[in-house]
Amino acid sequence: MNEEGLTYEKAYEELQQIISDIESGEISVDLLSEKVKRAAALIQICKNKLTSTENDVQQILNDLKSDQ
């Protein structure tokens, strides 16, 4: 789900934009469902960033070894 290699910051920024667009009514009804889908995906991305495992311990060990 880490599509586009979005950083947390970028994802959150985009999410904020969508929310404020919906708040201010700047989104047309046609776009609403698309935007909401996108917002849900962005929330998922952000949540994943907070909870997912990314670090490959084996990689750290290999890098440590190759430096010694």
Next chain:
Amino acid sequence: MESPQHFTLKQVAESIRKTIAERYSRTYWVTAEMHKLNQTRKGHCYPELVQKEDESIVVEMRGTIWKQHFERIQQKFFEIVKEPLHDGMELLFHVKITYHPLYNIGLEIIDIDPNYTLGALQRERQETLERLNREGILNANQDLEMALVPKRLAIISQADSKGYSDFVTLLNGHPKRYHFSTFLFEATLQGDAAITSIQNQLKRIEKIKHHFDAVVIIRGGGGEIGMHCYNNYELSKAIATFPLPVLTGIGHSTNLTVCEMIAFRNGITPSDMAYFLLRIFEELDEPLDEILVKLPQQIQHFMQGATNQFAQLARAFQQEVQAAIQFEKNDFLNTVKDFEFRVKHKMSYSNQLLSELRNQIRSSSSYRLETQKRKLDNNIDLLQIHGKSFINTGRQSVLNQENQLIRSLPRTFESEELKLEKAEVRLKLLDPITVLQRGYAIVTNEKGVLSAKNKSKVGEELKIVTDAQTLTAEVKAASSDKN
């Protein structure tokens, strides 16, 4: 030969002991580095006291701290310095110079001044701070930017320390199951050994820094001892200039050490540091949860707004349409009324006009008929009168003419006869026959009579008609001369 005076070793030792006891009857305050404490199982200590110059020992003496003294000294020292007495400390000793036949010259330590050590430690701390400040790296680590989601942590700690296990347990035990990737770099965390131990691990981490967002130095459960290493210049500098944010949680209750002051962030305890990191995640997560709550509301609100707007528009449109229809209706009715009115008006006007005309026609036609009739009658009268006179006049003129004709006829005949005779004579003169008879001939060629327009050429055949005969001749010569 008299043998020289000789003493037993014991006598010599006794003499030295006496001399020293007399010479050094009082006690002295002496500064020295305690190289090794050498505590025995019985509780006595035999510290090696040294003085160094340029890192090499130039003086070494044996010290003695009896058990009863040591306990008191140790306790007081710890209370004030917050450090136990340990190897390598520069101390101010209250000593008595002693001589022991077996152990030689030594210093019996009665007391150690903790304030001297505390001062030295505080001086070191102050000097470290000043030096870092001079070098402009005091805030270097704090000026770094922490990753937005600092989840990859290089932990410098001890696997079996309570601080480390508390820290990791807290990080992984959050109800929202935030995930931190932690990797432990084991190091000594107190005493002088910590300085190089921690630095070495920092160097290892720096080589693979792309794997981490921050370094966390965790120490806990080790009491208040051996903290002075965190005032060391080299270690402080290593932390200050580290390319990743360094977080410290080296729980103790004494004054902040330099390392804690210059670290990116200091937690009082490892738990405090764990809460700090979790708080970052929570602060990122809270808005997301808020959005999750807010989003459906917003959408509902938005849809409600759109629906209301639409309903309003529909109502407005309906009203507009109704108003427009009403207006058109009224307009039409008015037009119809107006038209009716005008038609009626026009009709009545026309009727009036018609009746007027009728009347006019009636009155005028009878009048005109009357006049016309009168005119006709007049004309008839006139015609009758004129006709009669005209006929009379005509009759008269015809009669006149007749008479005149009758009178002029014979004269007319005579003059006409004369004219005819004259014409006959002239005709006779013009007749070609008459002309031929007088000797003239008519010369013709194929084209007709010869004349200025029809000239004859040499060799041409000519026809010559005379009164008596017709000749055919050939032209021999021709000229245009008339004579």
